[in-house]
Amino acid sequence: MQHEIRAPSLDVQAFAESTRPRSGRDLLSNYERLIEETQGLGADNPVEWSVQGALRADQTGASQAWLHLTLAASLPLTCQRCLGPVEQALAVDRWFRFVETEALAEAQDDDAEEDLLVTSRQFNLAGLIEDELLMALPLVPRHEACPAGLKMAVADPGFDAQEPEKVHPFAALAKLRRGSPD
Ligand SMILES: [Zn+2]
Numbered sequence: 001m002q003h004e005i006r007a008p009s010l011d012v013q014a015f016a017e018s019t020r021p022r023s024g025r026d027l028l029s030n031y032e033r034l035i036e037e038t039q040g041l042g043a044d045n046p047v048e049w050s051v052q053g054a055l056r057a058d059q060t061g062a063s064q065a066w067l068h069l070t071l072a073a074s075l076p077l078t079c080q081r082c083l084g085p086v087e088q089a090l091a092v093d094r095w096f097r098f099v100e101t102e103a104l105a106e107a108q109d110d111d112a113e114e115d116l117l118v119t120s121r122q123f124n125l126a127g128l129i130e131d132e133l134l135m136a137l138p139l140v141p142r143h144e145a146c147p148a149g150l151k152m153a154v155a156d157p158g159f160d161a162q163e164p165e166k167v168h169p170f171a172a173l174a175k176l177r178r179g180s181p182d
Helices: 012-018 032-037 102-109 125-136 148-153 171-178
Strands: 022-027 046-057 063-078 085-099 115-118
Touching: 012 046, 012 063, 032 063, 032 125, 046 125, 063 125, 085 102, 085 125, 102 115
Parallel strands: 085 115
Antiparallel strands: 022 046, 046 063, 063 085
16 A cells, blocks of 8 residues: 555545555644644644545435545644643544535435545545534543642632633534534
8 A cells, every 4th residue: 555644635536446454654743733632742643544436326226425534643632621631532434425426415414324524536535524523522622630740730619610611712613513412
């Protein structure tokens, strides 16, 4: 398999027809919105990506382009309980189906279990990778068990009660994309 770094733009139909997988190891620093989440930390962390296209027949026998995306990355975030650094591993494994227009995607979205995307001859794969990793971020990053030393540093009686539970900026986006009722 060819070694790549940056995720390419894809001619969706041609990629689905070829069924040749592509993969690479990008750097976190190439994803502006992810680097904002880490406040500039972890710029050299790898973002492992791989994609494979496929053509499948729909119920009428018409051929449709699909894309399988897998991602693995690790982001240094700030634990919202002890305010210490927490390395957050992210993994994504999703299938997408391509439709011709945004209107079709909206019309079919409620009935489809898979995620729908609008087809393109220059599909922005890096943009999709960044969207998916942002949505995979925890709403409130925290250690499973905070290191004792760090917890002591911020220990005060009101801390637990005042725990911020801040709304992650991408929580709204994630809800939108997943169609959650609340
Ligand atoms: Zn912690």
